[in-house]
Amino acid sequence: MRNPLFRSLSLALVAVAVTPAVSGQRAADATASATASAAARAAVEPGPVRVNQIGYATGADKIATVVAAATTPLTWQLTDDKGRTAATGTTRVVGADKASGDHVHQADFSHATGQGVHRLTVAGAGTSVPFTVTGEPLHPDLGREAMQYFYFHRMGTPVEAEYLQSAAHAHAALHPGDKSVPCYRNWCDKDSGSGADGKGSKAGEEQRLNVAGSWADAGDFGIYPVNHAIAAWALLNLYERRPRAYPDGSLSVPERANGLPDLLDEVAYGSRFMSGMLPKSGLASHKVHNHEWSPFPVKDIAAENALPRSAMPPSTNATYAVARTNAQLSRVLRKFDAEKASALWASAQDAWKRAEARPDVDHPGTGEDTDAEGGGDYPDTQNSDDRYAAAAELYLTAEQRADGSAEGYRTAVTGSAHYGEIDAFDWGRVAPAGTLSLLTVPNGLPPTDLSRMRENLRAVADSLVATQRGEGYPALISGATAYPWGSNSAVVNRMMLLGTAYDLTRDRGHLKAMHRAMDYLLGTNAMGISYVTGYGAHRETDLHDRLAWLQYPATPYPSGWLSGGPNSADISDPVTPTGRPAAKSYAGPGTAPSAWSSKENTINWNAPLVWVATYLKSTAPDLTSR
Template sequence: MALRLPACLLFSTAIVAIASPLLAAGPGEMVADGGFSEGSDAFWASDGVTARRDDGRLCLTVPAGGEPWDRLAGMNGLRLTPGQSYRLGLSLSSRPAGPVTVRVQRDGEPYSAHADETIEAKPVASTVDKTFRAVERQPAQLLLQLGGQDLDRTVCIDDVSLTAAAPAGTVTTSTTASAVLVNQSGYFRDGPKRATIVSDAAEPLDFQLVDADGAVVAEGRTRPVGLDPNAGVAVHVADFSDAEVRGEGFRLTAGGATSETFPIGLATYGRLRVDALSWFTLQRSGIAIEPGFADPAYQRAAGHLGLSPNEGDTDVGCLDGAVARSLYGDWRCDYRLDVSGGWYDAGDHGKYVVTGALSVAQLMSAYERGIAHGGGASPVVSDTLGRLPENGNSVPDILDEARWELEFLLKMQVPDGAPLAGMVHHKVHDTAWTGLPMLPADDPKPRALHRPSTAATYGFAAAAAMGARLFADIDADFAGRLRQAALTAHAAAIANPGLNAPSSDGMQGGGDYSDDNAGDEAYWAATELFLTTGEAGFLEEAKRSPFWGSAVFAPQGAYDWANVAGFARLQLAAHGEQLPAADRRAVTASVVSAARAMIEVQDLDPFGQVYRPGADGYSWGSNHAMLQNMTVLAAAYDLTGQAGYLAAVREGMDYILGRNILGLSYITGYGAHYSQNQHSRWYARQLDDDLPPPPPGTLAGGPNGTLLDDVAKEKLQGCAPQACYIDDIMSWGTNEMAINWNAPLFAVASFLADAR
């Protein structure tokens, strides 16, 4: 909350120094004489605070009492650029020790803060080093709040520095981005075609669309937007949607800059659908990846089939010892399970039910959509769609791939007669982290099952019920197994409602995927069981859920593995023929309303994003969040037939495919510049030339405002929110790949390949 300081304290005549003239913002130093060695008096102190220079420091004698904001020191005259990142540094001591609040704020009402941090200052000087992003253009001040202590004290500061973290408009990237940012994989001939131009020009710019022969095929004027706080630069938008041309090699020129080449009217998404589905085959555990169905570069031995040096996954026991006690109390198990198969979750060798359930469900939902809206002609029904070993077995490839994961999920269920029978283990992974690179067959670490969880059990019940529905006419025996397992899991989850997955210290060889609220999974399970069985009891259970009538979609991400209620809502809307008419109208209206809100977000965004970052910037896996939002728009199109929703999905992909501040396609193999070093233990060419890069169709996680890994912390300090990404294999916080990220990529690509 912004602190409203009395004006008399900020503009008191009883200050000990006159503020220096306004200092211009820029990449250089903004604090005059921050080392207090040149005799410049840029700092002032409020009434009652005495300031003096002491051996290259500014020392402030502060009387006891009052509130923190009753005793102040500071420097006025700062001019900051909104969206620009700045780095504030200073050395600070207090004798006796006590808190000092350091603020960069507006120089006047309402004293809104750009940065605010309280430091416990001690007699021995410590260093403050803070990066922040300016939020407005008003004159600003650097302020120290010193009051509120029981004793008089002396606070000394030195080495005060304020600099732009990078010049305004500069972004850190592994590619050299053009100032004209486009969808590098191309536009639909009859769809929206927009580009973003980096320019601080106040007036519109002329732009031209030029074909491969250099002929101008369209031209117009840009729309100036001004500073975009997410990109950290001023931008324009060029709209060339009226250019219904077809071909390759187009470029857009504006303001003296030229875009990368791009096609118009070619079948990008049909190819992407194949690559995104085939990506899952390469993620398979427990099967050799062979040249017969994969590029020879991706050939590898089967991982985790119990062959040395692997210690899993054909005979895996439950986690025990001190770690198990700290995480799960007195839970133990005396059985061992064959949990081979399934998909490796991300860049590690772990397998997790909560992500696996949603991922396999999204693949199956793309198949179900193709059946409902493709008239039997969609390639999703083909058994030669992907690059799979099962090609030509008369089973649709999507269902072949889904079955590989469903068979694994079935193995994760606690057997009859054991404690917690019918529940589903949350995950299986190594007991300690392996390094990079590491092929799955070379993993030497022991494997362990982790305690079942309510969330995993409900999620499994939902995915299994869905699978039972789709396999009923293809393999009745398998469908029956899935149906019974789903019913058993559902009953077990009801009997064990509070078995949550906890957080660990992060050093236990796999991701936590902690979840302390299984209500959304319960809603999803009831939904899928109703859609599969038609039993009214499951509908009543879904309607008792707090998620039934609530808003379940957010512009920061419609749903994810930890919040699956949005996916359940889409399933009800798409396949709710059995719903009472009033319920179906309400469910449909909720999806359409959410889609309209997402279009409003997109219309205001100069990059065409279907996404609104949160207070901390872009979220972990932000690209996947955008794709999940696009699945809501796609559902609205299917429900209404209104072309605006289809257009919004088409434009939403622009950002993913290069129309972003980095000028980078986040899908490997697509565009002129694309991510190719995603965090993976075996797609690791960055570390070992003998290993392959990620395969075509791999989605990178994308910008993440929380700098989690060492690479991001070192190289992305002060990044504009949209630029908080680096294509480095060790940046797992911005550049991981994951099954639950590629699943919506496949779903959206499949929708765009088919929808007309």
């Protein structure tokens, strides 16, 4: 998710304020959606009976949301695939739902545990799409498919057909020149920081950075340490909680059969650039991207690679991001590749020292003299949370290595104002990620402190359950507030909190709330669609992605990509509707090139989708009965 820093440009005949953190701010985008087929533009009405379009675990809460004007309960009937009645009941009148503006009822058929295909019919409203009730994992391939998102978006290497869901998406390497990028307006040598070694370039020699090996951040081809860090953390946290989830040979990646779990192969590839963001001295570059926005779609890889591209000025939070990612990656790789782990550890410690030397340098933002146009800003003026999250990872890794620096990092952790913080998180608010790592990896912190963190997590999980129960649709976001950019990422991040809480408390209410949040993503929402590509009868079919759009609609988008979701807070494109309720601020079918405010896809949205899909699969036996 990205916070906006608005600027204006003309888009067709409409003047709009555009966030530089989005991809696709080009006049051509406004007309590109016209290339979508008529079939793609013709939305199929999902109907007023909204269910999880995939299905429900036998022991999960099974609650449909029904859009109906009636002010008294309505009768409902659950039937199986042979038309036999499996259960009956009456709805609960919820009334006006703040998030959507809909008048809704809820039909609770949780007591119906018979397995198989079912439909729900509500008198006076209609019948749902068919869905499954099962004791088996509901979407066993979703985690693996969501992981393929990252190979699809690798840069610096050819993306090959044999590892993709569709061979049509194979392409030559994007930006192989990232192995040597200049510092925009030569800031590396003008930067006043002394850095760890105090060395600069020789007179007349322009410093260049090697940032090869990365994932394209979103629909664009920028690489951003602060956003990469939270995405990599989510995947590595999944590994540290469930190390057997994606073993060697389980994913479609070129590195399979190399003795390293495939999840770690993917994160290691995507994170190569992080160390290279550090110049010879001083802070890490805040981002690397083109000097202008890439065309939409990208039809010519060679032309894209020829666009001018630079490392933009530095920031403290980007430097802490390098430290925490490399420290965590070093920790998990150590038993597989001690040499690489040691190199990452040295880089993490170096980044920490640089950030500590200049603890409050913020990226200056896009401007004629400081930054180029073709990438997002990721503005963040609070660095204390970045320091805490980095200290947590460095402490855990130093303790694992019996490194003498562990005590210093531990002091940075326990002395932070963020110590033990648990709350909603995203790329710009990362302290909870540090605390979740402390609750994941065994460590020497005081047991009373760890107990307090667990209780804080339980309280947050309980509050999320309460929020969900108060909504007409099972979102984990209060309808009393605007839906933020990437609201679906807010949902999956909160699902991670619920899952971690369930691991520690075994409170089934937390696990059931995770399932209900998945219901929201897969159809029980105000739009009546599944926000995950490839899943559901009425599903999202086009997202704001320059590479995938080139083949759309002849070749469908790959399965397992999470759409950004409704956004009523920061609309800056010409097609995401304004003036609508928060949960309905979402662009329609076929509009993706111009719908970056609501239909964007990013690494930090798909990473937690991998986490929650994998988690729900692994805990499926816990909800096989009521």
